[in-house]
Amino acid sequence: MLAGLQNVTFEFGARTIVEDATWHIHPNERIGLIGYNGTGKSTLLKVLVGEYLPSKGTVERSRSTSIGYLHQDLLSFETSESILQVALHAFDKAKKVQHELDELIKQLETDSSEELLLEYSHKLHDFEEAGGYEIEHKTEEVLQGLGFTNADLSRPYREYSGGWRMRVLLAKMILQAPDLLLLDEPTNHLDLPSIEWLEKYLIHYKGAVVIVSHDKYFLNRMVTKIVEVYQQQLHIYNGNFDYYEKEKAIRIEMQQKAYENQQDYIRQNERLVERFRAKASKAAMAQSIMKKLDKLDRIEDSELERPNIKINFRVDKVPGRVLVELKDIKKTFGDNTIVDHASAEIDRGDKIALIGANGKGKSTLLRIIAGVEPFEGERKWGHNVEESFYAQHQLEALNMNHTILDEMKECGSQMNELELRGLLGCFLFSGDDSDKKIKILSGGEKARVALAKTIVSKANFLMLDEPTNHLDMHSCDLLIDALNKYGGSMILVSHDRYFISKTANKIWEIVDHEIKEFKGGYEEWMEWKERMAEREVKEGKGGKSSKSKVQSPDQSKKKEVFPVNNPSKSNHQPDKSGVQKELQKQQKAFQKLEQDIAALNTQKEELEAKLAHPDAYGNTEEFKKTETVYKQLLSRLTAANNEYEVVFEKMITLDEELLS
Numbered sequence: 154m155l156a157g158l159q160n161v162t163f164e165f166g167a168r169t170i171v172e173d174a175t176w177h178i179h180p181n182e183r184i185g186l187i188g189y190n191g192t193g194k195s196t197l198l199k200v201l202v203g204e205y206l207p208s209k210g211t212v213e214r215s216r217s218t219s220i221g222y223l224h225q226d227l228l229s230f231e232t233s234e235s236i237l238q239v240a241l242h243a244f245d246k247a248k249k250v251q252h253e254l255d256e257l258i259k260q261l262e263t264d265s266s267e268e269l270l271l272e273y274s275h276k277l278h279d280f281e282e283a284g285g286y287e288i289e290h291k292t293e294e295v296l297q298g299l300g301f302t303n304a305d306l307s308r309p310y311r312e313y314s315g316g317w318r319m320r321v322l323l324a325k326m327i328l329q330a331p332d333l334l335l336l337d338e339p340t341n342h343l344d345l346p347s348i349e350w351l352e353k354y355l356i357h358y359k360g361a362v363v364i365v366s367h368d369k370y371f372l373n374r375m376v377t378k379i380v381e382v383y384q385q386q387l388h389i390y391n392g393n394f395d396y397y398e399k400e401k402a403i404r405i406e407m408q409q410k411a412y413e414n415q416q417d418y419i420r421q422n423e424r425l426v427e428r429f430r431a432k433a434s435k436a437a438m439a440q441s442i443m444k445k446l447d448k449l450d451r452i453e454d455s456e457l458e459r460p461n462i463k464i465n466f467r468v469d470k471v472p473g474r475v476l477v478e479l480k481d482i483k484k485t486f487g488d489n490t491i492v493d494h495a496s497a498e499i500d501r502g503d504k505i506a507l508i509g510a511n512g513k514g515k516s517t518l519l520r521i522i523a524g525v526e527p528f529e530g531e532r533k534w535g536h537n538v539e540e541s542f543y544a545q546h547q548l549e550a551l552n553m554n555h556t557i558l559d560e561m562k563e564c565g566s567q568m569n570e571l572e573l574r575g576l577l578g579c580f581l582f583s584g585d586d587s588d589k590k591i592k593i594l595s596g597g598e599k600a601r602v603a604l605a606k607t608i609v610s611k612a613n614f615l616m617l618d619e620p621t622n623h624l625d626m627h628s629c630d631l632l633i634d635a636l637n638k639y640g641g642s643m644i645l646v647s648h649d650r651y652f653i654s655k656t657a658n659k660i661w662e663i664v665d666h667e668i669k670e671f672k673g674g675y676e677e678w679m680e681w682k683e684r685m686a687e688r689e690v691k692e693g694k695g696g697k698s699s700k701s702k703v704q705s706p707d708q709s710k711k712k713e714v715f716p717v718n719n720p721s722k723s724n725h726q727p728d729k730s731g732v733q734k735e736l737q738k739q740q741k742a743f744q745k746l747e748q749d750i751a752a753l754n755t756q757k758e759e760l761e762a763k764l765a766h767p768d769a770y771g772n773t774e775e776f777k778k779t780e781t782v783y784k785q786l787l788s789r790l791t792a793a794n795n796e797y798e799v800v801f802e803k804m805i806t807l808d809e810e811l812l813s
Contacts, residue, residue, distance in 0.1 A: 154179055155218045155333045155361055156201055158387075161210035163193075163200055170196055173210070174387045176380060178333060182361045185372040185394065188382035190581050190625040194365045197382065198222065198335050201363075221331035223339060227322050228315050236313070236321045237306040240292045243328035247285040250276055295324045298350040299343070300511055316342035327354065334362045340371055341622065344511040345648050367626045369394050370650035377765070384453060391765045395758075412452045422446055466639045467567070468613045473536035474501050476614050476642055477522055479668070482530035484517060491517050493666040494530075499614075504636070505644040506657035506675065513663045515646045516544070516618050522644065523616050541612035543620060548599045553592035557582055557602055560591060564609045573609075579631045580605045581624070597623035608632075613641035621649045650675065736807040739800055746797045753790045760786060 157177035163170045170193035178184065188194050199205045200212060202222050214220070232239060241248070257273045280286070296306060299320045310321060319342045326334065334355075340348050352374055355362055366372055372379070372394040379390040379397040388404075390397040422442050429439045477499040484491040491514030499505065499522075507515045520526035523542040551560060561573045568576070577587050580601040591599065600623045607615065621629050633655045636643065644661070647653055654675040662669050671678045760783045764776075 154213065154215070156212075156214045156220065158200070158207075159211045159213055161200070161207040161212065163196070163205065164208045165193070165196060169385050171382065171387060172385045176387050176389070177213075178361055178363065180332070180361055181359070182363075182378060183355070183376045184361070184363045184378045184380055185376040185397075186363055186365045186380050186382070187367075187372070187394075187397075187626065189627060192382040194382055195224065195337050198224070198337060198363070198365065201335065218333060219329075219331040220333045220335065221326040221329055222335045222337075223319075223323055223326050224335075224337040225319075228318055230318075230322070232310050234310055235307050236296065236301065236310050237292060239310045239321050240296055240324045240328060241288065243292070243325045244285070244288045247280060247288060250280045251285060254280060292324070292328060295327055295354075296321070298347070298354065299324055300347045320347070323351075327358075330358075330360065332360045334358065334360055336362065337365045338367070339364065340366060340368045340648070343648065345508055345650065346510045348648060348650070367621075367624070367629065368649055368651065369626065370654070373651075392762050396762050408452065409454075412454050415449075415452050419446060419449070466608065466635060466641065467611045468640045469611050470537045470539055470613055472501055472538045472613050472642075475499070475535045476501060476503075476538050477535065478531075478533040479522070480531040480533070482521060482528055482532070484514070484521060484526070484528045490666050492663060492668065495663075495666065495668045497661070497668040497670065499642060499644060501642055503642045503644070503659055504657050505659045505661050506653040507644060507646050507661045507663075508653065508675075509662050515663065518663065518668070519544070519616055519618055519644065519646055538614050539612045540614040540616065541607045541610040542616040543604050543607040544616075544618040548596070548603055551591050551599060551602060553590070555591050556588050557591065557594075558587040560602060561605060561609065564606050568609060576605060576609065579628055581628060608635070615639075615641060615643035615645075617643060617645040617647075619647055620645060621647060621652050732807055736804065739804045739807060743797070743800045743804060746793060746800060750790070750793050750797060753786060753793060757783075757786055757790060 154177050158171075158174050161174050162172045163174075186194050186197065196205065200207060201214075202220055203212065203214070206212075254273070254276050257269065257276060261269060261273065293303075293306065297303075301320070310318065313321070323336075323339060339351065343351065348368075348371060352371060355364075355375060362375075364372070364375065374393075376393055377391070379392065379394060381388045381390070381397070381401070388401075390400050392400065423446070426439045426442050426446075430436065475498055479495065479497045482495045483493050485493075507518060509515055517526060519542075521528045521532065523540070523544075524532065525542070552563075555563075557577060558570065558573060561568075561577065562570075574587050577583075582589075582598075582601070591602065594602070604617075604620055604623075607617070620632065624632065629649070629652060633652060636656045645653075645656070657674055658672075660671040660673070660675060660678045662671070671681065673681075760779060763779055764783060
């Protein structure tokens with residue numbers, strides 16, 4: 154065990170965070186620490202590292218265990234060093250040994266004694282053990298993975314904003330390679346490519362990792378255990394986030410049944426006590442029943458702490474078919490070109506996710522669409538468009554002297570006070586919070602007020618810039634549900650892949666200063682990207698011409714799945730109807746294989762969850778049977794994947810034959 158809590162109770166003032174909690178962290182574990190906002194996740198991490206002491210119980214840490222802890226308070230660190238120098242502090246031990254080696258080399262110039270040579274040999278070994286030979290390479294690799302360019306590495310740390318500083322500190326912590334890595338919302342300051350890089354890096358990280366995150370997609374791919382802070386208890390689930398959601402639903406149902414049964418038992422016995430208390434002959438029995446009820450270990454009601462309030466949009470006007478048209482848009486910042494002669498169109502019903510790395514101009518393009526960013530070219534609104542724009546800069550437009558409720562009343566939503574308070578509950582303002590003045594709110598709280606105002610604006614076109622940044626998981630789910638029911642159109646910028654995958658029906662990406670559109674959701678877009686990457690690798694190996702590469706994701710999708718045999722060319726080219734039929738046959742086989750692989754993967758996840766559960770080891774015969782089924786399933790999945798690749802190759806060949 155690296156660290157853990159043993160029967161720990163921790164109280165923050167009059168509030169209990171956890172009571173009699175036990176949690177052991179073992180080597181190589183990948184743990185997601187989750188819970189509603191305010192339940193004490195970050196506080197628990199501080200208890201683990203010794204910043205806070207428990208009211209009762211013990212915090213266990215091995216003396217040899219090194220712990221790295223990434224949290225918001227680190228942003229107070231200031232230095233005039235470059236970001237490369239800051240990250241290189243992870244190797245201070247190796248640098249110290251390097252200095253000692255330099256001194257020994259000087260001495261060896263005049264003294265080549267065996268004793269000095271032996272010491273030099275030992276120091277060389279220490280230097281190698283400390284990773285001295287790959288310091289620069291490793292540091293640059295990690296910083297680049299987190300979004301920094303080679304030119305950035307020499308820039309002073311103090312020139313960067315809070316989000317970029319946090320990336321530097323995350324890089325330093327990763328390079329230190331502690332036995333236990335505690336990360337508090339590490340994806341908050343990262344763009345999509347950096348999140349994907351961090352995900353892959355942490356999956357192969359040699360130590361244990363505990364992550365506080367509201368990013369379900371990240372947790373699903375990263376963790377193998379979920380620890381939930383709920384009702385002052387720690388609830389442990391051996392699986393990823395999807396497993397946790399299913400298992401929690403089962404646990405709540407069982408607890409609710411047990412609670413209801415116990416309540417029936419209590420009511421029956423209380424009626425007996427009331428009935429016989431006044432009778433002298435039955436008084437002793439009534440007293441005995443009361444004592445038994447007093448000693449009863451009461452089961453908690455399993456009702457969720459946060460009610461499922463619905464967020465409802467009200468759209469007054471129906472717009473025309475085209476909401477916004479962009480023609481020959483050009484935008485530059487000095488030498489940095491964002492878009493150049495870019496054109497695009499947003500139609501009624503579009504729910505677009507604008508994605509990509511930081512610095513590509515996503516928020517700039519959103520501001521151009523909103524009409525708050527100067528640009529060259531033409532932006533044309535459609536008929537009857539009523540837009541609402543949510544972005545961080547809108548916080549300045551809030552009236553600082555208003556209460557939150559007053560600010561919401563001015564939106565013209567026609568919602569009554571009770572409805573507005575309910576809506577604010579979805580944005581983490583409960584009870585009397587609605588009566589707080591705007592001027593005393595934190596930046597994150599002001600952002601939530603601005604988002605709530607956008608939601609109730611009755612607009613038929615929403616523009617949302619990072620709407621989930623200051624929301625917890627439950628509030629994100631409520632927002633997803635609302636946006637799916639929303640009758641208007643929208644375009645959003647977000648780094649939350651789960652949020653994008655559940656809300657968008659189109660993907661926009663800025664590529665080579667142009668807007669590329671993919672007609673499909675995030676999962677489909679990812680699959681397309683993977684297929685294109687595989688195709689490029691295969692074409693590279695086969696030495697094929699780069700002309701066969703696809704320029705537009707949407708065109709590519711049509712070309713792959715729906716190739717058109719142009720009849721106008723049939724008089725000049727040989728009949729290819731046989732090729733067309735064969736292609737259609739392979740397409741059907743391809744679709745069938747996709748469905749089969751998806752079904753097999755679902756079965757695989759179910760079996761893995763079953764094998765991972767501690768109860769699976771109780772029955773040896775049942776465990777062996779499940780293990781055998783799992784191995785057979787893996788063989789079938791491998792065979793299906795191999796066949797999938799063969800059919801895909803055939804489709805590409807036939808497609809190219811048709812188009813040649």
